[in-house]
Amino acid sequence: MLAVVVLLVSAPLRVRHAGEVAESAELAELEAARDAKYREIRDAELDHRTGKLSDSDWRAVDRTLRAEAVAILRRLDELDPPTPEASERS
Secondary structure: OOOHHHHHHHHHHHHHHHHHHHHHHHHHHHHHHHHHHHHHHHHHHHHHHHOOOHHHHHHHHHHHHHHHHHHHHHHHHHHHHOOOOHHHOO
C-alpha cells in the first residue's frame, strides 16, 4: 500500500523531470546549431574577403545563413526566454 501511495505522489515529479531533461537536450542541441551557424557566417565572410565568393553570391549566402540563425535564436528564446535581469543589462 505504501508503495502505491509513494508512486502516486511522486508521479508528477517524475513526469516533470523527464520533460526538463528533454527540454535541456533540445536547448543544448539548439545552442550547438546556433554556434555552428555563426561559424558558417564567419566562414562565408572570410570566403568573400578572400575572393572565393562574388559579391552577389556572398549576399545570397549571407542572407540565407542569417535567416537560419534568426530562426534558431527564436527557437532558443521560446525554450529559454531571457530573464528580466539580462534584458536590463543590455
